[in-house]
Amino acid sequence: MPNKDEHLDASGISRRGFLKGVGAASAATALLTGAQEMKEAAAQAAAPAEMGPGNVTIMLDVNGIQHKVEVEPRVTLLDALRNRLDLTGTKKVCDRGTCGACTCMVDGDLAYSCSMLAVEAVGRKITTIEGLGTPDKLSDIQKAFIEHDALQCGFCTPGFVMATTAFVKAHPNATLEEVRKGMGGNLCRCGTYAGITQVALGTPAYVKGGA
């Protein structure tokens, strides 16, 4: 049973309890073989076994800049970005790894920042939407989102831009079927999928009337 003063999320797992578990899990590192698993295990091993409940000072490498951040260990990477660093391009929507609005890159891989603690991101390279381009200096994918009108209200857009950027890099000549399978980790309510599909396919110009 967690202490009653610990914050419980809806799953009944306290984030502090989870952290304790992480410490134990690092003992199993030797059994892991995949590169990504090794990376994760290294990050876990680097973190102290137990932190908090008060603030801890951590360094976060976001878009190539080192930020000193004071957070409680239970703070998600998403909330640290938005509330501590004012990097609000990363959006909070479902807050439990379903919708993809909070998608960032961590060490080059896509990650739902709502489902990762800020302290887990220490020592890793975080790229947010602000790191891909600016209104004056758009990335090619951002330009393509605008060309294909792959955005309406725009709230899911940063997450989709992150996901599409990674998808196109991994699948430069994707088929429609690959796009439909590979771009399933993000959700949009306005219904901008037609445009996003064209972006992910690498279609150069807007397709009038749909494809």
Place this chain on the structure above:
Amino acid sequence: MAKTAWPAPDRRKLIGSYTSRLDGPQKATGAAKYAFDINRPDMLYAKILQCPHGNCKVLEVDTKEAEAMKGVAAVLVEKDARSGALPEITFAGDTVATVAAVTEEIAYEALAKIKVKYEVKPPLMDDRNPANVSGRESKTATGDAVAGFAAADTTIEGYYGLACVTHCCLEAHGQVCEWRDGDLYVWPSTQNVSGYAGGVKDTAALPLEKIHVDCQYMGGGFGSKFAADAWGNIGVTLSKMTGKPVKLMLDRDQELKIAGNRPSSYAKVKVGVKKDGTITAWDSNCWGSGGQQRFSLRTLPYVFTGIPNQNTLANGVITNRGAQRAWRAPNHPQGCLITMAALEDAAAAIGMDSLEFFKKNLSLTDKADIYAEQLDIAAEMIGYKQKAHLRGDKTPGPIKKGIGMSMHTWGGKGHPSQCSVTINPDGSVVAQLGSQDLGTGTRTAITMVVAETLGIPMDKVRTELGKNSYPASGASGGSTTIGGVSASSRDASTKALNVLLDKVAASLGVPKDNLEAWDGKIQEVGNPAKSVAWEKACSMMGMMPITQQGSNPPGDLTELTTDGVGGVQMAEVSVDIETGVVRMENYAVVQDVGLIIDMKTAESQLFGAMVMGVTYALYEEAIYDNKTGAMLNSDMEFYRLAGLGDIGNFKVHFMTDEKYQSRGVIGLGEPPVISPGAAISNAVANAIGVRVSELPLTPDRVLAALNQGGVA
């Protein structure tokens, strides 16, 4: 002298073009600041303690431990507005208390320390049971239904329904409030910039001129974000109590529970039909629930309003859910599903092709010519001739394909709107209006209209909206925005241009009535040889800019915006009769909508409506526990939205002939979202040979229907 009427087709450079939205760069880079993104110095985070019960009285709220927590700035306990006592709560998820703290995490922790005692009462949740209706019924009768059914060769009796769905805006409802020097500043996520302040003025106890509203970007509304709401007033109070800015955005589960629902609707329908497809009579008994708000569906029969010999009865069930909110085309998707499904069942009963049946009965609609044209276009787009079959795909194997269709209508007349346009002596132009861009492209369309009117490129025009200090413009709902803002901005820019023409006329030696703005110049009509460049013309005004106000007046239709559109949609689906899974294959959307300002963002509206339509047709349903009144799927795993891979291929087509465009600008947000439920339900029935009575068409419902018959 420039005229306010829309320019002739050959005098349009921007209107009707495919133009990318102007705020795309801000949105695609994360630079756009939504209400959720406003961070103010020393800002507090507010979180709401939700009531878990659908029906209860709050007896006691002990906030001592929460208030004692380090980092907690204020705890506000909800009271009955009239009596000041602890409240009776009538839907789960409603607010019991709110905490403002220095971090979100501390606010959540404080919520867990608030102790509440409830007197729990049984909630009424079952809206599918017609015995639960509240008793305020609405009845209509035309002709002689008894004689109508007697004249029929076949009478079908069907049951059809749509569950309650929520709005699920990706940006949750909420706002940031800040008091500064006696004034209140609010950054809300709202569809109603000009009207928002009225919703918090009593709580703020301020005159409206001291309440400053700013909403530059908003993450979806769909009809659920017109009011300041309870949380707006809580935010104002907490900010006042603490003297600090307060951010209060709903959590996702609360957003799904109480920040918007579309009323459920269920109906028993009888349709009398002759062998040749003539409809002789209609009888419907419809009920549904708008939650805590009275509701009865009065859109039956839909589109085919001219069916002779009708009896309709509509009633509502008051359930322990939050009050209904307008959901994109209120009451139309429900009326459409029930009507189009019943009529398609009638066609199937007499063994008639659906397209032939609908076409035969178009005289019962008020847009027979338009629908006829649209049905042919949609049929061509989806390959109806090659693919169509009578009900029940008889090909072997578990995957059955089918095509279904539906028709819809909507008003869409522009709302009252005012706009001011300033032409500066350096040729730059600013348009201001208290409107909002929900993602529909409002900002872009206004800029196109002003630039077109002044004959200059769009980058010379800056459109400012989203503040209540700008000229008032209507709330964005009911597809009224584009008609309103395009008319007011056309009017204002035409007036400003005429002042400029007045100043330029003498130096050009052309009477002002014979001048026009075209191609970056002020010129004699049709004669570029006698012209002056835009910047030069503007410099002739001296030091003072020209500012003119224009409007789309309330009341009668004007030459700039009219109403009443029709649309046809056809869906092709495949259904796996072993698993009950429905997959979208192809979808055709045909829509008339008057004069289109921006073709690109307009097409996006159709695509978007289609996706939202697939979502409510196949996946969306707010599921409530009948015992506690709690919503059981208030998250985005189990309240499912369609993903990119769920929508199939779709094509859209606008009716852009001059006969349509000459009607003026008409709104587009609602019309295309009306038909998908009906078209997809009809396609599934066509595929599997039996009607799945209720939306969403989930595998369990499909399999249950197949157990009753069909091709399985």
